[in-house]
Amino acid sequence: MADFTEQNRQYFDKMASTYKDNFANVVESLSNLTRDRRLxxxxxWTDTEAGKGQEIKMLEYACGPGHVSIALAPYVTKVIGLDVSDNMISEFNKNAQEANLSDKMTGRKGDLLAESFSEEMNSPEIFDFDLVVISVALHHFENPGLAMKRLGERLKKGGVCFIIDFVPAQHHEFDKEFAEAGKTVKSHGFSREQTWELFEGAGLSEGFEYEVIQEPINFTKDGKTFEKTIFVAKAKLV
Known part of the structure; x- marks a missing residue:
């Protein structure tokens, strides 16, 4: 597991400084989707009756440069982004500052699939979240079930886990064009049944929903555009 995580770390360290520009369409689509789907x-949330006047903590795991966190930060009191890539965490914190959100957004290096956790990862601050988000990252985890279980452990009772990822698909031209990225992929999408099993195994069995988004997201490389169909899913910790 450590070798696979290291492969991911190296790949995303290399991608970090150009990710926002190279995948501008994806960043915009995911930001808008998350914002539109928050209710x-x-x-x-801080602007709803259910959340007004309360502390609302959010964790984005495998946060990358933080576009999803930035989309939701105005509606929570605190956001912590965790990623195995040092360079992605640097981009996360830089982008938070540029968005004037560094007062509530903090990125830290962290690996929930590690055999043992650092003192910082065992800090009470990295527990009791109201919301955990994983955006187009679950397919990169060597053990998605373990990742979900450990994320569930960091939610407070009644907290929500929200996932965006790809629906299952056969290999096609996309995989050839993004061959280097393919080396960091463990799962080629998740069906409704597979996603339910991941949630249930993590104790996240209340209010489960899985919805395929009809409008695909577009990846562009060397002038070519490739479409990928995504889903959103959520459930609460009971």
Missing amino acids: WMSDK
């Missing part, structure tokens, strides 16, 4: 994923 679907939870009714507890």
Whole structure:
């Protein structure tokens, strides 16, 4: 598991400084989707009756440069981004500062699939979240079930886990064009049944929903555009 994580770390370290520009369409699509779906994923935000006046903590795991966190940060009191890539964490914190959100957004290096955790990862601050988000990253985890279980352990009771990822698909031209990225991929999408099993195994069995997004997201490389169909899913910790 350590070798696979290291492969991911190296790849995303290399991608970090250009990710926002190279995948501008994806960043915009995921940011808009997350913002538009926030009331679907939870009714507890700083601007809603259910969350008004409360501390609302959010964790984005495998946060990358933080575009999803930036989309949701105005509606929570605190966001922590965790990623195995040092360079992605640097981009996360830089982008938070540029968005004037560094007062509530902090990125830290962290690996929930590690055999043992650092003192910082065992800090009470990295527990009791109201919301955990994993955006187009679950397919990179060597053990998605273990990742979900450990994320579930960091939610407070009634907290929500929200996932965006790819629906299952056969290999096609996309995989050839993004062959280097393919080396960091463990799962080629998740069906409704597979996603339910991941949630249930993590104790996240209340209010499960899985919805395929009809409008695909577009990846562009060397003038070519490739479409990928994504889904959103959510459930609460009971």
